[in-house]
Ligand code: GDD
């Protein structure tokens with residue numbers, strides 16, 4: 001194989017109908033990249049086809065693996081091979097024409113020592129052709145949930161068409177990659193973001209395969225599990241879960257003190273000004289529950305050691321008041337304006353207020369400490 005700057009790694013499992021055509025389509029692009037086919041001993045003989053082509057084409061190489069170990073493992077083997085040979089940029093690409101060869105040149109150009117490039121379906125100009133609507137809904141929901149769980153900024157977080165600078169592989173250790181299957185793509189973009197690499201997305205039209213079969217269905221559960229365990233290990237997710245637990249506990253505290261205050265106030269002052277007394281009871285329970293919530297979040301969720309406690313507490317109260325306003329506003333909009341049932345209003349309003357509270361407390365109230373824990 002010729003020495004070249006860019007290596008396109010193509011994992012294959014039963015792609016005999018696609019591989020020959022794909023390799024010549026890549027060649028026609030004239031981008032001067034080498035190609036490595038990583039075949040897991042495909043029963044349909046894809047490996048043999050690849051070997052034959054590689055004997056004629058000096059830009060094509062093959063890595064034969066003994067058995068099917070998954071897309072992730074195949075990529076790790078291919079990238080390691082490429083690193084050893086000294087390539088500067090490494091591309092991951094499917095063998096089934098879903099990833100347009102026309103985008104290769106653009107992706108190589110956008111890729112640099114600190115930038116990972118994704119051929120993206122979910123940015124402006126990106127498209128998916130040939131998918132049934134349910135596959136589209138599945139993929140875009142999986143993508144959205146993944147992004148939220150792992151706080152991935154890249155819009156197409158599950159994309160399989162990427163160009164990595166070798167500096168990225170030098171920084172992470174390919175041996176530490178946890179995903180063996182499809183979650184590999186997610187883990188890689190997460191690692192790129194966590195290690196300070198820029199992520200650039202260039203739109204592509206993803207065309208569903210015309211020949212052969214996708215192998216993703218049987219692996220969805222396994223991949224989802226891995227995404228969840230990656231999420232569970234993330235500091236940001238742990239913080240959010242703790243924040244929600246603190247919120248739930250203090251909602252109970254709020255109710256408890258409201259009833260206690262109301263009972264004692266009416267016992268002492270009678271029920272003539274019931275509405276006013278209720279408002280006072282509400283204010284008392286809010287102050288108590290918000291203070292207790294502040295203490296728990298300071299000590300447990302955000303582990304703040306900021307000595308300016310009074311200031312932190314005031315900020316926490318400002319955020320909580322904002323949360324209260326958002327809560328009633330959203331509830332009003334959903335129930336009175338949109339006309340949905342109270343239960344939906346309650347759920348959406350609570351979610352909106354929780355999100356507001358979390359983001360503001362994290363980025364503002366407990367800002368100093370949060371930065372330290374992320375390092
Ligand atoms: N060597 C090897 N071993 N190759 C594999 C294996 C394996 O176990 N499993 C799949 N492949 C190869 C396929 O032959 C194909 O070239 C490529 O990996 C992608 O597999 P598909 O089965 O066609 O995947 P898909 O089209 O369902 O999924 C694509 O889109 C997903 C996002 O929607 C891929 O690009 C995924 O990586 C991507 O996450």
Ligand code: MN
Pocket residue numbers: 094096098209214
């Ligand atoms: Mn495919």
